[in-house]
Amino acid sequence: QKQLQESGPGLVKPSETLSLTCTVSGGSISSSSYYWGWIRQPPGKGLEWIGSIYYSGSTYYNPSLKSRVTISVDTSKNQFSLTLSSVTGADTAVYYCASLFSGHYRYWGPGTLVTVSS
Amino acid sequence: SSVLTQPPSVSVAPGKTARITCGGNNIGSKSVHWYQQKPGQAPVLLISYDSDRPSGIPERFSGSNSGNTATLTISRVEAGDEADYYCQVWDNISDHVVFGGGTKLTVL
Numbered sequence: 001q002k003q004l005q006e007s008g009p010g011l012v013k014p015s016e017t018l019s020l021t022c023t024v025s026g027g028s029i030s031s032s033s034y035y036w037g038w039i040r041q042p043p044g045k046g047l048e049w050i051g052s053i054y055y056s057g058s059t060y061y062n063p064s065l066k067s068r069v070t071i072s073v074d075t076s077k078n079q080f081s082l083t084l085s086s087v088t089g090a091d092t093a094v095y096y097c098a099s100l101f102s103g104h105y106r107y108w109g110p111g112t113l114v115t116v117s118s
Numbered sequence: 119s120s121v122l123t124q125p126p127s128v129s130v131a132p133g134k135t136a137r138i139t140c141g142g143n144n145i146g147s148k149s150v151h152w153y154q155q156k157p158g159q160a161p162v163l164l165i166s167y168d169s170d171r172p173s174g175i176p177e178r179f180s181g182s183n184s185g186n187t188a189t190l191t192i193s194r195v196e197a198g199d200e201a202d203y204y205c206q207v208w209d210n211i212s213d214h215v216v217f218g219g220g221t222k223l224t225v226l
Contacts, residue, residue: 103207103210104208108160
């Protein structure tokens, strides 16, 4: 069973860049069966898909965030990462990493709260 | 990209049946997945491929999908089922993931 764990700063200043890493254990991130994704949830609101990456590096982003988002993968560390630039208070959310298998998210990290504030 | 519409809230008495819908244009042609999220916790996969229950999910949870509506059915509702429920599809043309807006299930 795969385990995922998000890590990164819990506080980011407005206009700066949010950076998070997801470490995968219990399986290789290079598995051809999985995509790896980021999902966020603003306080009191629903889930929002941010984007996905395949181990080969192919990426897919939510059109509403595409201009500010980069997802990358480091197969040597079994990690994938999220950067979100020019953040505002609207980017305050719990950020989840998860494994996408055949169109659904079977394994999720516990989530990490990122607050955008000066 | 797909748009998935869920009712914001559903209320049900203990022991009764709750039905949570997920509407979308021709959603019956896609595989719909359902998640349960309790306060302060990450979502948990409840139903995959319209009606498959992952190991460990009680038989009280079932799903169906046809036409423009997918439905999550919870039989013999318990107090512990009170949670937010989300439907999700994967658009295999754009490789984009779409979530419904979520439904809060209240057990009366």
